[in-house]
Amino acid sequence: MDDLGRMDSPIHRIDARAKIIATAAFVLAVMSFPRYEVSALMPLFAYPFALIAVGNLPAGYLLKKVAVAAPFALFVGIFNPLLDRQPMGMIGPVAISGGWFSFASIMVRFTLTVSAALALVACTGIHRLCAGLKMLGLPSPFVVQLLFLYRYFFVIGDEGLRMLRAAEMRSTGARTLAFQTYGTLIGHLLVRSMDRAQRIYRSMVSRGFDGEVRLLRREAPGWRDVAFACGWIAFFAFARSWDLAEFVGRWLSRGPS
Amino acid sequence: MHMADALISPAVGGTMWATSAGLIAWCARKVKGVCDDRLVPMMGVMGAFIFASQMINFSIPGTGSSGHLGGGLILTILLGPHAAFLAIASVLTVQALFFADGGLLALGCNVFNLGFFPAFVAYPLIYRPIAGARRAGGRAWTAAIVAAVAGLQLGAFGVVVETKLSGISELPFGTFLMVMQPIHLAIGVVEGLATAAVVEFVARVRPEAIATTPAAALGQRSLRPVLAGLLVAAALAGGGLNWFASSHPDGLEWSISKLTGKEELEGSGDGPRGPAARIQEKTAFLPDYGFRPAESKPAPAESSAGPGAGPWPAVSAGTSVSGIVGGLITLIVAGLIGYLLKRGGRTTT
Numbered sequence A: 001m002d003d004l005g006r007m008d009s010p011i012h013r014i015d016a017r018a019k020i021i022a023t024a025a026f027v028l029a030v031m032s033f034p035r036y037e038v039s040a041l042m043p044l045f046a047y048p049f050a051l052i053a054v055g056n057l058p059a060g061y062l063l064k065k066v067a068v069a070a071p072f073a074l075f076v077g078i079f080n081p082l083l084d085r086q087p088m089g090m091i092g093p094v095a096i097s098g099g100w101f102s103f104a105s106i107m108v109r110f111t112l113t114v115s116a117a118l119a120l121v122a123c124t125g126i127h128r129l130c131a132g133l134k135m136l137g138l139p140s141p142f143v144v145q146l147l148f149l150y151r152y153f154f155v156i157g158d159e160g161l162r163m164l165r166a167a168e169m170r171s172t173g174a175r176t177l178a179f180q181t182y183g184t185l186i187g188h189l190l191v192r193s194m195d196r197a198q199r200i201y202r203s204m205v206s207r208g209f210d211g212e213v214r215l216l217r218r219e220a221p222g223w224r225d226v227a228f229a230c231g232w233i234a235f236f237a238f239a240r241s242w243d244l245a246e247f248v249g250r251w252l253s254r255g256p257s
Numbered sequence B: 001m002h003m004a005d006a007l008i009s010p011a012v013g014g015t016m017w018a019t020s021a022g023l024i025a026w027c028a029r030k031v032k033g034v035c036d037d038r039l040v041p042m043m044g045v046m047g048a049f050i051f052a053s054q055m056i057n058f059s060i061p062g063t064g065s066s067g068h069l070g071g072g073l074i075l076t077i078l079l080g081p082h083a084a085f086l087a088i089a090s091v092l093t094v095q096a097l098f099f100a101d102g103g104l105l106a107l108g109c110n111v112f113n114l115g116f117f118p119a120f121v122a123y124p125l126i127y128r129p130i131a132g133a134r135r136a137g138g139r140a141w142t143a144a145i146v147a148a149v150a151g152l153q154l155g156a157f158g159v160v161v162e163t164k165l166s167g168i169s170e171l172p173f174g175t176f177l178m179v180m181q182p183i184h185l186a187i188g189v190v191e192g193l194a195t196a197a198v199v200e201f202v203a204r205v206r207p208e209a210i211a212t213t214p215a216a217a218l219g220q221r222s223l224r225p226v227l228a229g230l231l232v233a234a235a236l237a238g239g240g241l242n243w244f245a246s247s248h249p250d251g252l253e254w255s256i257s258k259l260t261g262k263e264e265l266e267g268s269g270d271g272p273r274g275p276a277a278r279i280q281e282k283t284a285f286l287p288d289y290g291f292r293p294a295e296s297k298p299a300p301a302e303s304s305a306g307p308g309a310g311p312w313p314a315v316s317a318g319t320s321v322s323g324i325v326g327g328l329i330t331l332i333v334a335g336l337i338g339y340l341l342k343r344g345g346r347t348t349t
Helices: A002-006 A016-031 A039-054 A059-077 A079-083 A098-122 A126-135 A140-170 A179-206 A223-241 A244-254 B010-034 B039-053 B072-079 B081-098 B107-131 B138-166 B173-205 B207-212 B215-219 B224-247 B249-267 B275-289 B299-305 B317-348
Strands: A087-091 A094-097
Touching (some): A002 A098, A002 A126, A016 A039, A016 A098, A016 A126, A039 A098, A039 A223, A039 A244, A039 B317, A059 A079, A059 A098, A079 A098, A098 A126, A140 A179, A140 B010, A179 B173, B010 B081, B010 B107, B039 B072, B039 B081, B072 B081, B072 B107, B072 B138, B072 B173, B081 B107, B107 B138, B173 B207
Antiparallel strands (some): A087 A094
16 A cells, blocks of 8 residues: 555645545545435446546555455345345346345445545555645644554554464464463563654654654645546536436437437 | 444434544644643554554454454553544544545544543543552453443444434344344453453553553543533534435435334334344335335436336336446446546556
8 A cells, every 4th residue: 555655646646635625525425325326326436446547556456455344334234135125126027126226335335435545545645645634634643643553553563463473383273362371462562562652752852853743745736636626526516416327328228219 | 343434324424523523633632732742652653552453363262252452442541531532543544544444434433433432431431430540450350341341332332323323224223233232242341351451461560651651641631521522513413414304305214214113113012023024014114104215316217217107116117227227337437437547647657
C-alpha cells in the first residue's frame, strides 16, 4: 500500500482533499440507494474503476483485499434471502425473491464502498491523506496519532511476530500459546513498546518536537482538484437521481422496434 | 464486530459520524490540554501495540479455540479514557482504510461501539470502582472481566441497534440480538482475562509504567460533558432521521412498519416460536400495513412497460429484465472507461 501511495499518476497528483471529499460523497451516494436497488448502482462502479485505471493501481491486489473483508457483510446479508421471500422479479420462469435483491444490493454496495476506500488510500498515500484530513479540519492530535500508528504498526508487529516465533520454537507440539505464556509474552511486548515510545519521544524532543507534526505540501487546490471533486459529485448526484442502468436497458430492449 | 458500509443507512452512519467526530474533537482538546507531549508517541505506539497483539493468539483451555486482546479496555487502563479513545479511533481508521475492515461511513458507528463504551462507560463506571488502584490480584481480574464483558455487550447492542435502524439487513431485531449478545459474552470474558493478565504482568515488572502513564491525570473527569454530547447526538439523530424520512420514505417507512409489526407480534403473547413460523406470520402480516417495497423508482417504467401494475408483488418481468440488462451494460461501460483510461494513461506516461 505504501509503495502504491508513492507512485505518480494524474490521480496521485490530485489534491488529497478533493479525493477525500469525492470519496465521501461516493460512499454517501451508494448508501442512500433504496434497499432493493441493484442495477442502478452499477454506473457508480465508474468511480473506483477510474481511480484504479488512471492511478495505475494493481486491480487484482485491491480485489483480493476486498474479498478478505467480505465475510462480515456476507454473514449479515445472507439471511435476507431466507427471511424475505416476497417475489419481486422474474428471470425467465424463475421468481426472484426480494431477499435476493437486497442481498445482491448489499454485496454490490460493499464492493463499491470498500474498493473506493482502498483505491483512495492507494492513490493518495498515508502522508498526503493525513495532510488532507488535517486541512479539512480533523483535530491535529488525531492526525498525529494516525501517522504514528501507521509508522509503528509494522515495527511493533514485526517485534511481536519475532517474539511469537521464539515462543513457538520453545514449545514444540502446542498449536497456540498457553494462557500464562500469552500474558507474559504480550506483557513483554507492551513493556518493550512503552520503552520504544520513550526512546522515540526523547529523540523527537531532541530534534525540536513540540507535540505537532508538521506536514508540508500545503499548496492551494488548483482548478484540476476542484474540477475532480465537483465533476464526480455531479456524476454521483446524476446517477442517484436517474436510474442510468434502467435507461440504457430500456433503450436497448426497445431499440430494434 | 466491525460494521460494513453496506449495512447501514446514511442517516445512521451520518449521525454516528457526527457523534464520534465530536467525541474525537473533545478528546483531542483534552489531550492537548494536558500539555504532555510524551503522550503523543505513547498513544501512537500503544495503538500499534494493539494491532500487533491482535496477531498473537492464546489457546482457550478445553475449547480448542483461541482468543486475543480486544484493545479498548487495556488502552483505557494504560492511557486514560481520552487518549485511549483517540488511539482506538485511529486503530479503527487505519483498519478501515488499509485493511478494508469496517467501512468508511460505518467508521462513526465502529468508533462509537468499540471506543466509547470501553473508554467512557466500562472503565470509569465499572473498572475503576471495582479495581481501585489495584492492578493485580482477584479484584483487578474481576474488574477487568466485568468491564470487558460490559463494554462488549454494549458494543454488540450498539451494532444490533444501528443495523436495525438502518433497515438494510433483514435480520429480525430479537434474533440478531440473541446471536450477538451471547457470542460477545464469551469474547468479553476472553478479552477480560487477556487484559487482566497483561496488566498484571506490566504492574509486576514495571509498576512505574502504569503509575506514570497520564491515566491518573486524565482519568478523573466528570461524565457530564459526555452525557451532554449524547443528548445532542440523540437530538441530531431524531432530526436527521426525520429529514431522511421526508426525502427517502422507502427505507425508513419500511423499518418502522417492520418494527411496529414486531411489537404487535410480541404483544399477541405467543411464546417463542421457530423462525419459519415467524417468516410466515410476517409474510401474511405486512400487506395489512399497506407496505410497499422500495420499488417506487421503477414504477413509471412499470406502467409504461406493460400491464403489470397490479397489486404488489406483481412486478412485470419486463422491468426487471431491462433493469438487469441495463445494469450489466453500465457495468461493462464503466469497466471499459476504466480500461481506456488505463491505456490512455500508459501512452502518456
